[in-house]
Amino acid sequence: MEKQRIFVSIIAILLLALHVSSNYTEEEESDRIEALPGQPKVTFQQFSGYVTVNEVAGRALFYWLTEAIQDPLEKPLVVWLNGGPGCSSVAYGASEEVGPFRINKTASGLYLNKFSWNKLANLLFLETPAGVGFSYSNTSSDLLNTGDRLTAKDSLQFLIRWMKRFPRYKNRDVYVTGESYAGHYVPQLAREIVNHNAKAKHKINLKGFMVGNAVTDNYYDNLGTVTYWWSHAMISDKTYHQLISTCDFRQQKESNECESLYYYAMDQEFGNIDQYNIYAPPCNNSDGSTGATRRTMHLPHRPHRVFKELSGYDPCTEKYAEIYYNRPDVQKALHANTTRIPYKWTSCSETLNRNWKDTDDSILPIYKELIAAGLRIWVFSGDVDSVVPVTATRYSLAQLKLDTTIPWYPWYVKKQVGGWTEVYKGLTFATVRGAGHEVPLFKPRAAFQLLRSFLQGEPLPKKT
Template sequence: MQKQKCNRYIGIYSCIMLCKASLAMDGLRRSVVSRNGPGCSSVAYGASEEIGPFRINRTASGLYLNKFSWNKLANLLFLETPAGVGFSYSNRSSDLLDTGDQRTAEDSLKFLIQWMERFPRYKKRELYLTGESYAGHYVPQLANAIVGYNSKSKNPINLRGFMVGNAVTDNYYDNLGTVTYWWSHAMISDETYRQLVNICDFRRQKESNECESLYYYAMDKEFGNIDQYNIYAPPCNNSDGSRTTRHSMRLPHQPYPMFRQLSGYDPCTEKYAEVYYNRPDVQKALHANTTRIPYKWTACSETLNRNWNDTDSSVLPIYRKLIAAGLRIWVFSGDVDSVVPVTATRYALAQLKLDTDAPWYPWYVKKQVGGWTEVYKGLTFATVRGAGHEVPLLKPRAALQLLKSFLAGQPLPSLK
């Protein structure tokens, strides 16, 4: 495959991955761009653990087929943004110290425009954006940028909609909903809950020292040794047999470290990715790391996380704009995630005050309740029963049904 020129904030690694993934399903008429959290790799998580065609085996010696891959329904592009994620890079190291929401949206739009110039047969196809976690910012912000571009362009991008899962949406309601989830799921005491609600100002970008101390106390003394991204799954064991306790959340919701071992069928999948993508033969096969980046590949970049310089306090105004523009918008929540939990998303979406088309009902997969859903005018919300922060990792069949219904523009199936 020939090398392509990339936007300066999208590295060679992501371009090669994107081209291979999309070309493999040339007969389909849709494309889905998958995005992950701030400083974290869509290849590490989305492609290698969740919705990609392959998963990495336990020894990181090879791959095996994912029978619930989303490329059964659409061409997939896994986008590594901003510069510094995975093997993506910038020619200016200073760019890694000055990034955020706005630059990420601008550079992602530039990438899409250039990618479609490189592969013009995809220009007229339907485009959908998907993502999870902090992609609750990335995805609607990119959709908004595309809508703005289309209003001025003679060659508009055929964007039809977007879908986000366990998505960071609004600082205040996300944080209120998160603390409420902790309490309602018996993770914290009544007293700690009352103190968090009374002392913390969830609208602030940086909380007071007193509030910070409270939530660290909750994690240290009250949570116990759990996986916060899936509270009912066992954490990944360390090599010495101990288990990792992670302190990865901050209040209010903003870019936070996401170095963690993930729960699902195998809670140690992130470890396999970090071994696999550091193998020289894998990098050579992917035409990755051609610039010889002087550090190991990691699933997330701590440098980017520390230097995230702009973040919207709420993306609800963008939702209102994109609903008015007629985009198809779906939001889903794995209901055992305590990081961006279902209560947070419900609190945030309630502020849109949308009329209901189809009231709350259980939806089904293989005659089992997959979750619950409500269809509003302009937006569909769904929960996924028993899924954590990364829904397709633990509930791949249900996640594939989500995508199928979303692309078809149809409500999730009821038992009837």
């Protein structure tokens, strides 16, 4: 009798395994990640690899899918994009923000993120455009001629072709999320999807998008940034008034006089701070000096040069990513760098950033289109970021002139104020108290609540 029970159990396990494997296509299976080096054991499935978006040019985008921990077939698909432009969603979104793993200080292995977003959804991290992270093009001139338009079109092609590879996601609810310069990428991709759906036989079931500390509008972003610097005592009254009177914030390229003013502000008045979280300690460089000159920051209406986000409870996380993802065993496990890209994997591509060709002056017209299309739209802002600060976002969104449906109120997480929020007709805005530019890095629990409420389509929780 005991042997019979064991036999029946074995048959049941084999049938279950057969059922699970039948849910995956051959193409999916070729992208399956068995385990990453130094990875703790997990119960969810992972896949990564390349999707060619342009055969003629040989452009291929790299992705990493971490499926939901529980009931993945019933959970929506959340696409995450990082900005820069030129920065990697693997380095930032996956490895220090919303992904299931964190990289340890020696870059020898991984540990679990308690507030990973794959507890709520299937997470798809996309490195876009070609030239970012592991994504590549066989046409070298592509890296010198990329901009907003090509990024949006290639990202749409990626999603269409990726869903052919993963057919079980074809009818799934889809949400696009991201931060910073993805304030361009996310709404632009959402618009591409809406336009595609208007004429496509097989539609992408886009339900909405959410962006954080998002580059939105040239003039109001820049005005809001300078105002934030002054209101947080980062610059003097004199410098503030000079910036306001001298700079034409609507221009893509400022005058030499204006450039000199804000370089003076950063070099002489900011001091040694992390501009992506003004209250966090900066990462110390290996030579013992601090990180005051580790990046060149521009006003946020145009791309930032090599967007090094060394912020967070551990301000040196980017260094760990650059060590870990250059390891041959890690690349092999990820099915990455299969064409042997002739340059080192970096968190951000300076080449792309420096040669960015087109950037929308304002994303606000796209917001109006997508509000009219009925998408769920949330915008959130960590309130100690001085690069794309909360004042910039508030000035920009005010131009939409939306009617308020739920007035401004504090929202709570674990009986503490997580931030403040206001719900408008067609858009929800929320701040995250004490969070820097990468909100989920600094306030993971609050960011987790943001996603939960966003996916549920419910306002953020009030104090109970």
